[in-house]
Amino acid sequence: MLDMDADKEGVQPQVQEAAESGGKARRSSLKGVLINVILPVLILDYCSKGSMEPWADFEVGRFWHLGPVWAMVLALLLPITYGLQELIRHKRVDLMSSVGLAGVLLTGVITILVVGEEGSIAASTPWLFASKEALIPLVLAAAVLVSRKSESPLLQTFLYNPDVFDVALIERRVKEAGNESAYGKLLGQATWILAGSLIVSSAANFCLALYFLMPVLLEPVALQQEQYNYAVGRITWWGFIVIGVPLMIALMAVMLRLIRRLGELTGLGRDRLLLR
Template identity: 40%
Template sequence: MSKTATKEENPLINIIINVLLPTIILSKLSKEGEALYQLGPKWAMIVALALPLVYGIWHWIKHRKLNIFSTVGMGAILLTGLITIYLWSNDSAKPHVAWIFGIKEAIQPLILGSLFLITRRSTSPLFRTFIYNDAIFDIKRIEKSVAENNLISQYEGLIWKCTLYFFGSFCLSAVLNLGLAHYFLNDLAPDLPNWKEEYNGIVGSITIWGFAAIGGPMMVVAGYILYMMINGLEKLTGLDKESLLLPR
């Protein structure tokens, strides 16, 4: 992997800008007051949404490369803004807000997971980008052994099975996100004082817990998939683990 690619995909920066900073802004800066950091619920929401949106646009302008995960994230940010506008359009209670927000939260992992299936036959399958790639596996040696033993269909079947498992982790994340949104927003009462501050804090909580809901199952399933791939490839190719994996 080149230095440029590594810089583009820096996960720490993505987490800070897309999750941590918006959460801090929504939870800590939403109060009304005279202090400079007391932005109020409206401006705190604007800043929290604008931060990852501006970062995503800057990333695209600088690298001129569409990042699928950033694009889906930016779509989720815009949906959050639209839901907030709907909720804040007047101070009357809005029915089914928890479900509307929950569906929005569930859509993001479902889209991401579906992309693993959609790109399966493309020149750059996402499964090969994130799990089965030449930074971990000695793919040239593996595919040479598969071809020599005429096991291409079994090899492709193993990859497809693991792709489905990874898609399943995103489906689980979607269900968890739906449940989280319903849990946090179900008791929101717009007729109470400072309910917009409360709403911002809830959105911040959903953001941080939603990240865990996506990342947690994905990491667990990714570990299991690596185990499946190594065991499956050992049986198909006759190569041992040290031969399948590139030296670290």
């Protein structure tokens, strides 16, 4: 009885702290979606019209028509600035922020490489961009699998996060119940499901990029860079809806299964398993 009371006293501050950090995380996620997805898409959609020459005067009465060059620069600058600001503020390297920043920088590099004279787009553009879109989730999937037996498996970053689960309590109860083997198997299954979801996301990203970028090559040369900007915006937006949302739903399903099985292995209720 004394042990249970001690457990409760120790858990209460953690619950309050986790709830506060959870609220901050949700607000940060919404802000991240706004800056990394919604605003860049709107800029690429509505600001890409205008002169191909970056130093030309903006259209009178249509100051938002920045032209394809400045529209792309502004669309990339927002997530880059946000990522660097978060890095400086938290003074640590966050995996997902770093991945997002790397994706934005690669988009900028590819754009510089593929845009030719008079705004023409190189024939290799769809394949280069599609490969970039597929590369990041594929690298993450490989990292998840490689790290599964390390001291800091990436499963803890995506799903089994110590800021969400009371991992110390769970592992103590698992050991007391003699369920270490079943516990290891459960985490292994979650790891493979997570890696598989990322691999599916990689393939879907590749196909989506080709779908939107291939038609750009059929446009007149004078319109190709503008249409390229539109396509990048659509890839970002539809990638979030068609790939990102289902991926999140799949990860939530894995999370619920993890909670259910952990409850069976430890005898703990949901409120004791989670810190929030």
